[in-house]
Amino acid sequence: MIPKDGSMLIGEPFKDPTSVPSRNASSYKPLHTFALPKGAEKHYQQQYADMYFLRLALLKKAVIQKAHEAWDDFELGGEKATYVERVLDVRQGELCWVVGTVYMEMNLKPNVLDDISKEHWIVAPPPRETYVNSSGADDMMLEDESGRLRVIGETLNSTYVTGCILAALGTEQADGSFQVIATQFADLPRQPQRWEREDSDRTTVTKTKREKSGKVAIVSGLGITGTEDDDLTLDLLLEYLTGEATGPTDQSNAAQITRLIVAGDSLSHASPILSREDFATKKNQKKHVYGYDASAYNATPAEKLDSFLTQVLPTMPITILPGASDPANVALPQQPLHPALFPHSRSFANPPALSNETLHGLDSVTNPWEGDIEGWRVLGTGGQTVEDLLKYVEDVHPIEVMEMMLRWRCIAPTAPDTLWCYPFQDDDPLLLRECPHIYLAGNMKKFGRRVIEGPAGQKVLLVAVPKFRETGQIVLVDLESMEVELVECGVVQPGV
Template sequence: MAQFERKSVEFEDFGKFLIQSKNFSRQFCGIYQARLASLKAKVSDRAKLKWNNRTILSIVDLTKDEYKEYPCIVIGTLYKYQELKPSILKEIANELQAVPQPPRLHYCSPKDMLFLEDDVARIKLVGDLPLNALVTGLVCAIYGQGLNDGSFLVKDFCFPGPSLKPLTQLPSTSTNDHGKLLLFLSGLDLVNQVNNLPMELLADWIIGFLGNESIQEEAANIVRVIIAGNSVRGSSEIFTRKGYFQNKKKDCQFAAEIHQAIYKLDCFLSKITKSCSVILLPGEFDPSCYVIPQHPFHPKILPTASKGGNLYGATNPWIGKIGSRIIGGSSGQPILDIMKLSNIEDSPLSCLEKTLEWQHFAPTAPDTLSEYPFDKSDPLIMNEYPNIYFVGNMEKYETKLVQGIDGIDDSEGRPIRLICIPKFSTSHTAVLVNLESLHTQSISFGSA
């Protein structure tokens, strides 16, 4: 019987999302100030290139008489007013009603308005803007002119990130990653997983216990397994004030379910890590902090799998280097939040692509997505463009290959593979990616 040695590859965690000291006493305004300060120079360069060195003014300058109806560029952070957005006061009011109101899945409405603000002032935007395709928190350059009513007429706009075009063929590469594969999973949801056969087949295939020699050789080429969140639980039950004491009785059952699911996850990972290295990201409903960046799983939560040294707990979002490729992505919260607040073709893949142009992993944080209150910097700014950019816990598998075409930054000519990883608990599907060719394929372990 043939034996195959698993291929190895260099690994580096950039560590940009690790929080060294936790201080929740700060205000969240510091995040927007740091975001604007970091991206202002880049978006300014793009604006000058796009609009032939037009004058760049601050929002306060627009109040001066000499700049009334003067064609110019203003730079700031977008704020999208949406009356349907979640509000703690509305939530309390709904709880006190006789009939609980169903949660909204989308917050866009015809009454939405867009504003641009900097460190000093705010101005209302009118004119040619795709309101439904934008969200709060984007650093943006706006070309237009101020109006007498105090608003700003928009003629065009641009963002700090690269312009992108679809790719049908990859440019030639000279990497040393030939044949080396990454395997992506997400949404194991072990609390609600009744059928364990797909996970058992998946583990057996990874460690080489399934298939003929050619299948085993392919499995030996997997250099890393990346699990993108919601491994323990894939959803959460929402309790209201009504029936509070009855809901409290569910706490013991809830804790027992979590304990059993963590034990199953530990057994599953310990089986894989005997043969292959695993990168584990937390998800929205996993035992980790709720705010992003979420810190890694504590090693004591998974005692057996953590012993061998092949289990690496990563943050969510996460970015690092595997072989010669930069890999980055999240467990899904940033993309799902953007989809609620916009109408970007109603596709998570389109939202994922937009975050490259916006140059930010989670622009809606901290407005509608909980985020740690940074003040001096915003680590969620995308300073390094990944070659493989993923999002977990999506409804279906999707992928797209794009390439930066803007000459201002070093992303020109760099291929970027976008991947939506489906929930394994419902699809029984994982995603294989070739590190050299960036060729991507789904692989299923069930009838779904």
């Protein structure tokens, strides 16, 4: 049952350790799509309305084109569907289609006005698990520059969320609402060829021979708290990644991993904005301390993360994204974790001025993040976008949400409505310009994966990465075959 070289339960004489193959280089080319301007260039006075305007303006064309393809021949009772440019121009009883931004009116959705009046409340309501009202009293609107149109219809239930751009085919009812028969959305954008950016950089036409690609390991939700109970599984993960644990065969397998992606939530209580619970505990232990209270800061979790990274880095390059509970800015796109958090591991990164070009070392990147690994375009997020979108809908699996986000070409459709977001003015990087080959979302409750196809033959691998702290799982993606596997670290506790 155990292969011959698998059992290390042998004593003297010690045989010479078999040498484990070295890792291959990780071909890595990050994009800086989500980097915000630095310092004084970063402004927060802009209105969010511009984001919606921009989104509609940029996506309208694609949606209209899709709708034309689908509905130009469409007839209902001898009546041809026509395109109406502004939602307010819809005539009653006329079969037509319009394009607009979805807005969901939900009573349970957080509301800025409520937030303001919260100061007068005795007890604020708990954060919502879902915005869906069980009585079904939620309204959906379609909005463009001209105004809003209330839309109803069976096809809409639990399908769209605030912020996505939609073409809706239907007729206006007597009560003024728009009865929808069918909908269209932009669908996947153009997908770059593998190695496209690398090849375009080369002046010579000759194709360089590339080595067979290895695997990329993805972990999210390390959730380091600084207490001991999470240490051991983390140790096992560390020893697996460095190829120290297990026998020669499995060590060679581990050597195929050429990069580690840490997809958010590496620390568990480090967000600059405290969660409700953290805030409550903090408030209770109020002391009379003036100025900065050094005792309130616990450096242990950050030190542990640093130590983990430092021990993995000699054998494997790492890309680390911030997540909801990490010490980065809270508004999307989250900017890279500051190198000061990594006093030891940052020596594996380029010096500060060039640190965002670290190809073989520690690359602290934005969330969401986009880049090329082994020629494939990879889009990764810390999971907040998916998490927030799931609150709008019921009985939907995260992997489906991820699929819809790509098809809507919106990486964060619910921002800025229910998800904090930088007020982009002239360009919105959260719109999907190029279709990735691999789309990752970290910090999901469960592992999930799916391959979707686009209208032009685009193939995208979607991976929902589970929280390591809760499941002990990391995901390996073979970058040659696009196969996915899981590695699970666990401890059998005594007496179980």
